[in-house]
Amino acid sequence: MSAWIADSAHMGMGTVMTHRAYGKHAEPSLRAVEEEAHRIERLLSRFLPDSEISRINRTAGGAGILVSDDTWAVLEQAVRFSSRCQGCFDVTIAPLAALWQEGRDRSRPPEQAAISRLLPLVNYRDLVLDPCKKTAGLRRKGQSVDLGGIGKGFAGDKFVNIFTEYGVTSAFSNIGGNVVALGTKPDGSPWQVGIRHPRMNHALIGSVAVSSKAVVTSGDYMRCFAGPEGYRYHHILNPSTGYPSDSGLVSVTVVADSSTTADALSTILFLAGMEKGLALLRGFPGTGAVLVDKDLLVHVTPDLKERFRAAESIRTVVWD
Structure with missing residues (x-):
């Protein structure tokens, strides 16, 4: 199996994408995945005039x-x-x-x-x-669509389909922090997906063990800036107020079967806040979440209790 490992990295959809696949057709599958990434971007990017x-x-x-x-x-x-x-x-x-x-x-x-x-x-x-x-x-002039909260998730599902078409049963794609894992590692162990610490560079709050799942994180530390008064302004906007979300959460990670679902729900829960977000999550059976509040307390939903491993000194609580 070691001779059939293929890795690739490329730009796409405004981010760096990295992939790893195992199997006889690993290399051609990665070439097809890269082509698919560019095709989807040509369809969905609001920054490309011909999309x-x-x-x-x-x-x-x-x-x-x-x-x-x-x-x-x-x-x-x-x-x-x-x-x-x-x-x-x-x-x-x-x-x-x-x-x-x-x-x-x-x-x-x-x-x-x-x-x-x-x-x-x-x-x-x-x-x-x-x-x-x-x-x-x-309907109205001046309106416009931005698929930043769902487009990379949609691409992740497409990548999994391509790996499957090529007979690949073990693969991993990281789409700028949106992760899709197909199957397990070749030795049968789950993939370990790290979750970035929202306030410490090059540090994790922990990792989640997954197989054939998508793991997507939304946080206030990406594309942010400090205003003149020092307040952190981030890119996840509340559609009701027009301002960056201030729901009490600084990071939300969603684990789901579908990458599209995980992508959309990570944004939705971040905007909804703890109580409302967890209530909404119940409408998506089999989907779990790791939520970090402003005090850096990590909240884990019950179905991830055995799969989430906290980093040292990270405080956690498991919801009922």
């Missing part, structure tokens, strides 16, 4: 456009998550995301007036999907 998402955004307020099956699928799932999770997830957040990106570039939060002007444009119900024609569009 289907960019075309939807440019035609906002007009007729919907014909989209591919993959773009349709990820948009349909995004709307479903938004509907189920009471406004804690909204792919029409792009106008505010762009505004806050300008703020990060200047290390200064946007003016309240600018946020108030754009906030009415954020409404997933204005994303119109026609299941018969397979078209997608936005």
Whole structure:
């Protein structure tokens, strides 16, 4: 088996992706995965002018456009998550995301007036999907879609499908912190996925043992900046307020069968906060979470009790 190990690393979807596969067809499977990553990015990135998402955004307020099956699928799932999770997830957040990106570039939060002007444009119900024609569009001019909270998860599920098609039964992909693990390691042991410490560089709060699972973390330490008053402004925006979430959580890791589900739920729970988030999680059987509050106390859901291993000096509590 050792002769059939293949590794690869490449840029894609705005991040570094790394992969490892075991088996006779490991190398061609990784080439196919890299090609798939670039294909998905060409469909879903709002930063690429020729992507289907960019075309939807440019035609906002007009007729919907014909989209591919993959773009349709990820948009349909995004709307479903938004509907189920009471406004804690909204792919029409792009106008505010762009505004806050300008703020990060200047290390200064946007003016309240600018946020108030754009906030009415954020409404997933204005994303119109026609299941018969397979078209997608936005009702109002100025609206736009950003799949940053679900797109990498969707890609992870696609990668697993490709590995399976190539007969690979043991593989691992890290999509900028979104991890998908197929099967176990070749020796039968589970994959150990580290969870980053939200306040210490190059440190972990612990690791979770998984096989054929996705592990996705959302935290306030990515794409953040300190404003003039020293307050930390991060990239996970509350669709209701237009400001970075202040739910009492600083990191949320979700473990699920589906990478798409884990990606969306990590954002949803981060925005919802501890109590509401755990209540929402009960609607997704077989899905677990590790949540870190502002006091750096780590909360673990019961189904991960035996799989989560805390790092030294990390305080943990297991929910009933």
